[in-house]
Amino acid sequence: MKKIIGVLIVIGLFGSGCVKRAPSPGITDSEILIGNVQDLSGPMKELGAIIPNGSNMYFEYINDQGGVHGRSIKMLIEDHQYNPQKAVVAIKKLIEKDQVFCMFQVIGTSPCEAIRPILAETGTPLIAPATNSGTMSDLTKQAGDLIFHTDTGYDRQAEILVDHIMEKNSDAKIGLVYQDDDYGQNVLLGISRAESKYGVTVQKESYQRGAVDFKGQTMNLLKGGLTDVIIAGIVREPVVIMKTAEAMNFKPNFYGTGPTIDARVGKMAGSAGEGFTATNWSYMWNSDYPGPKLYRDLCEKYDIPQPYIGLYHYYGFATAMVLVEGLNRAGKNLTRNSLIKGLESFNEWESGTFPPITYNRNDHAGVDKVQLVQMQNGEQVVISDWLE
Amino acid sequence: MTDILSGFGQEIISGIALGSIYALIALGFTMIFKATEVVNFAQGDLMMVGAYVNFFFVSTFLSNSGEPSAWTFMVALLCSIIFSVLFGLFLDFIINRPLKDAPIFSVIMATLSLAIIMRALVAMIAGPISLMPISPFGDNSITIGIIVISVLDLSIIASAIILVIIFYFIFHYTKWGIAMQATSEDPVAAQLMGIPIKKIYALVWIFSALVATLSGVLLAPRIALLDTSMGFLGLKAFPAAVLGGFGSIPGAIVGGVILGVIETISLGTLSFHFEWIKEINDIIAWFVLIAVLMVKPNGLFGIEKVKKV
Numbered sequence: 001m002k003k004i005i006g007v008l009i010v011i012g013l014f015g016s017g018c019v020k021r022a023p024s025p026g027i028t029d030s031e032i033l034i035g036n037v038q039d040l041s042g043p044m045k046e047l048g049a050i051i052p053n054g055s056n057m058y059f060e061y062i063n064d065q066g067g068v069h070g071r072s073i074k075m076l077i078e079d080h081q082y083n084p085q086k087a088v089v090a091i092k093k094l095i096e097k098d099q100v101f102c103m104f105q106v107i108g109t110s111p112c113e114a115i116r117p118i119l120a121e122t123g124t125p126l127i128a129p130a131t132n133s134g135t136m137s138d139l140t141k142q143a144g145d146l147i148f149h150t151d152t153g154y155d156r157q158a159e160i161l162v163d164h165i166m167e168k169n170s171d172a173k174i175g176l177v178y179q180d181d182d183y184g185q186n187v188l189l190g191i192s193r194a195e196s197k198y199g200v201t202v203q204k205e206s207y208q209r210g211a212v213d214f215k216g217q218t219m220n221l222l223k224g225g226l227t228d229v230i231i232a233g234i235v236r237e238p239v240v241i242m243k244t245a246e247a248m249n250f251k252p253n254f255y256g257t258g259p260t261i262d263a264r265v266g267k268m269a270g271s272a273g274e275g276f277t278a279t280n281w282s283y284m285w286n287s288d289y290p291g292p293k294l295y296r297d298l299c300e301k302y303d304i305p306q307p308y309i310g311l312y313h314y315y316g317f318a319t320a321m322v323l324v325e326g327l328n329r330a331g332k333n334l335t336r337n338s339l340i341k342g343l344e345s346f347n348e349w350e351s352g353t354f355p356p357i358t359y360n361r362n363d364h365a366g367v368d369k370v371q372l373v374q375m376q377n378g379e380q381v382v383i384s385d386w387l388e
Numbered sequence: 389m390t391d392i393l394s395g396f397g398q399e400i401i402s403g404i405a406l407g408s409i410y411a412l413i414a415l416g417f418t419m420i421f422k423a424t425e426v427v428n429f430a431q432g433d434l435m436m437v438g439a440y441v442n443f444f445f446v447s448t449f450l451s452n453s454g455e456p457s458a459w460t461f462m463v464a465l466l467c468s469i470i471f472s473v474l475f476g477l478f479l480d481f482i483i484n485r486p487l488k489d490a491p492i493f494s495v496i497m498a499t500l501s502l503a504i505i506m507r508a509l510v511a512m513i514a515g516p517i518s519l520m521p522i523s524p525f526g527d528n529s530i531t532i533g534i535i536v537i538s539v540l541d542l543s544i545i546a547s548a549i550i551l552v553i554i555f556y557f558i559f560h561y562t563k564w565g566i567a568m569q570a571t572s573e574d575p576v577a578a579q580l581m582g583i584p585i586k587k588i589y590a591l592v593w594i595f596s597a598l599v600a601t602l603s604g605v606l607l608a609p610r611i612a613l614l615d616t617s618m619g620f621l622g623l624k625a626f627p628a629a630v631l632g633g634f635g636s637i638p639g640a641i642v643g644g645v646i647l648g649v650i651e652t653i654s655l656g657t658l659s660f661h662f663e664w665i666k667e668i669n670d671i672i673a674w675f676v677l678i679a680v681l682m683v684k685p686n687g688l689f690g691i692e693k694v695k696k697v
Contacts, residue, residue: 041511043617049516205659208670210620212611215402216655219395223660235518239612247529247536248398268520268612270527307517 024335026101032071032327032334035078035094037106037115038130042081043210047107050308051130052077054316055105057302058324068327069334076100082107084114091115095122102127102339104323105316109133109182112147119143125336127326127343128319128366132157132258132281133186137365148326148343148359150319150366152281154183155190157257158230160370160387161279162194162202165228165255175203175221175252177214177241178232187232187257207237218244226252234259238276239268246272253277262311266375277383279370282354284382285314291321291353318353322366325349355386398535399656400649405541407641407648408548409610412603413625414632414640415551416596422559422635423568423592424484426495430503431600432622437475438601439608439618440510442468443519461524468601476597480590488589507616523609544606548641551599556637568592627677633690642688647673 026033036055038048056075063072076098078090087106094100095118103119106112107130119126120143127148129136134153138144158176165172176191178184184206191202203224205217218241221229229245229252231238238260245251256265256278266273283289286296295317299309322343327334329342348356354367372384416431428434445464450456483502487495525539559565570578571588579585607621608614625644632643654672658665665672680688 041508045511046516046518046615205655206666206669207655210617212607212621213402213406213652215406216399216652216657216659219399219402219656220660223395236612240610243527243612247527247538249536264520264613272527307515 024101025095025099027071027334030067030071032068032073033098033100034073034075034102034104034323035091035098035100036075036104037078037080037087037090037094037111039082039107040077040079042079042083044082044107047130047312048079050312051105051107051316053304053308054313054318055320056316057298057304057313058317058320060302061298062324068324069332071334073324073327075104080108080111082111084110087111087114088118091118095124100124101334102323102336104128105130105319107131109135109186112136113182116142119146123336125339125343127323130315130319131183133182134189134365135182135186137363139362139364144364146340148322148364148366150322150354150357152279152367152370153190153365154186154232154257155193156368157279157281157370158187158190158232159194159197161230161255161257161277162191162198164372164384164387165253166198166200169227172200172228173203173224173226174200175205175224175226175229176232177205177207177217177221177229177237179209179234179237180206181209183258184232187230191230207233212236212240214241215244217241218248218250221245221252222248222250228253228255230255230257231260232257235262235265235268238265239273242269242272242276255279261373263380266378266380269375273375274377275375277372277374280373280382281367281370282315282318283352284373284380285309285311287382289352291318291351294352314353318351321351321353322357325351395657395660396653399652401535401537402541403649403652404645405537405545405648406652407628407645408541408545409603409607409621409644410625410628410648411548411641411644412544412551412599412606413622414629414644415548415555415637416599416603417622417626417629418635418637418640419555419596419599420592421629422637423572423588424495425572426484426492426499427634428499428596429496429622430499430506431596432625433503433506433616433619434475434479434597434600435604435607435622436616436619437506437510437604438468438472438597439521439604439614440514440519441471442601442605443521443608443614446522456522456524458524465605468605469598472597472601473594476594477590479597480593484589484593485586503619503622507619511616519614520612521608521614540606540610544610547602547606548644551602552637552641555595555599559637564588564591627673631677631680631687633684633687636687636689639687639689646676650676 036052039045040048059073080087080090103124103126105128109131112129112131125146128150132151132154134155136147136149178187205220238256242254254276261278261280266276283292285292295314326339326343329345330338343359346357346359348358350356357366369386369388371382371386373380374383420426420428445467449460449464483498523540529536529538567583568588571585575585628644628647629640632639650673654669
């Protein structure tokens with residue numbers, strides 16, 4: 001009889017919720033510990049310094065207002081030097097030793113792809129991977145259910161650019177210069193879909209990351225008699241390619257995907273960069289939307305150094321807003337599952353920084369449209385509506 | 389046919405310009421190796437430091453004087469050269485002298501460490517933001533018939549040729565140059581013959597830092613964005629030095645130009661006409677290197693050294 005009473009008491013305690021559940025890692029009454037793996041000393045160290053700084057600015061703003069459900073956000077950052085193997089070591093350290101609650105950002109397509117197994121093994125969500133690669137929102141891939149992407153995929157960006165080009169000129173001869181890595185592969189995926197759609201062949205030229213000379217590729221674009229060229233590069237590549245083409249008196253319409261939206265591309269390319277059109281997947285940091293306005297106010301409030309302010313810093317800020325909204329929606333009893341549920345409740349959520357975001361069990365893609373931004377008289381000008 | 393020929397001609401000229409960049413870096417490798425038999429793996433990073441220092445001087449003068457002028461660039465270049473002389477002396481003092489009697493392997497490891505330290509220090513001092521260097525020649529280019537070449541590329545080619553001639557002359561026809569060769573051959577015997585080898589070593593490091601700075605100054609505007617990864621170009625110039633014959637001054641420019649031309653043509657005409665070439669673009673230069681070394685193990689201009697026991 002005593003045993004039966006004991007069992008009933010235990011069942012009763014479970015039922016009434018009096019038994020304390022095992023706490024989620026990285027969560028205390030006053031803090032949420034999150035992890036970020038950036039390139040702090042490799043080829044993308046510039047972004048590695050700027051992007052998390054933008055995120056920390058927003059976290060500081062939230063913490064100053066009392067945090068999320070009374071908990072302040074603290075972000076630990078490790079360095080992967082843009083090396084996928086080092087990314088795995090860094091994320092293992094953050095999850096197993098530092099016991100972070102979730103991962104945030106992690107820069108680069110290849111490093112993000114490399115850490116999928118450990119995310120799946122430990123059930124750690126990754127919010128806003130800092131890459132445009134469309135593979136990040138592929139739910140059929142390992143850990144796909146744990147990754148919440150914010151940016152329009154490179155493949156979609158490339159497809160939209162081809163749509164735009166063909167709409168303007170159905171006889172267009174299109175070329176593509178792409179980085180020979182995961183970034184380029186994702187762009188090629190979109191280009192191949194566009195090729196099937198329009199029954200055209202795009203001339204493709206590749207380069208290795210870190211290349212400084214693009215004469216051979218530019219000569220081939222010239223030989224191909226192209227009218228429109230898409231550059232799937234970062235900053236240096238479009239600048240050097242456009243300058244080289246201008247010197248050869250070769251003047252197609254130039255377009256860029258992903259990081260080429262950086263305002264420095266047009267500035268450094270000078271007259272060669274006039275008319276360069278890039279895809280943009282968030283509201284422009286210097287526009288009048290509420291998100292960018294708040295961003296500029298906070299930059300002033302927190303005394304952000306001038307060279308940091310701009311596209312990438314704003315991106316860090318904008319993605320931090322997505323995470324904070326997810327944490328808010330997860331409620332006071334924060335667990336990894338409740339964070340996922342919180343994020344999957346986004347329905348056309350308007351952050352003011354990105355176009356409305358919807359996440360649900362079948363869709364972790366975030367933004368899926370772009371607007372086109374063109375260099376005109378040395379300034380970036382938005383020339384289209386949001387294109388899907 | 390004319391199109392193919394003009395494309396080919398353009399690629400060869402562009403390849404020569406790219407190769408001259410490799411040649412300038414390879415020349416730095418060659419200098420130190422020729423006198424000390426040490427392979428200086430920090431050569432690319434020395435160039436990066438030179439580019440940063442020159443950027444600092446140019447931007448300081450521009451902030452004082454406003455509009456960029458030829459004088460701004462000349463004075464900045466002069467200051468950078470003075471810096472490189474002092475920096476070369478400093479490197480001799482911290483790397484070469486303490487390790488004078490150490491095995492060559494230790495000195496090579498020290499140069500590798502130096503490269504990492506310089507990269508980290510520059511990143512700490514200059515910050516993470518990439519810099520936008522200004523070309524002293526603007527975006528001007530010259531058209532000769534159907535071939536276009538930028539003034540910056542022309543100046544790189546001219547600098548490579550002039551520096552190779554100057555250093556070839558110094559090494560082969562001056563007392564100091566011959567003393568350097570003697571030091572490389574047998575430091576002890578050279579010292580016994582009255583050659584001040586400490587001065588020789590210091591001079592070699594100064595020359596090397598000087599060449600690195602000049603190449604950094606010329607290369608920075610060509611690569612559009614200046615960051616510490618510029619130092620990794622040294623690794624691309626290394627096969628050029630090996631191809632030409634490690635330790636040979638004319639070999640540095642020949643090796644550099646051959647690799648530059650092969651790279652440009654394989655990325656250009658060959659890739660355009662043969663799709664499969666695109667797949668092997670990265671390794672073509674290495675194929676050529678291995679093929680040359682199989683026939684001439686000391687490189688094109690290398691001298692076979694026979695050591696008697």
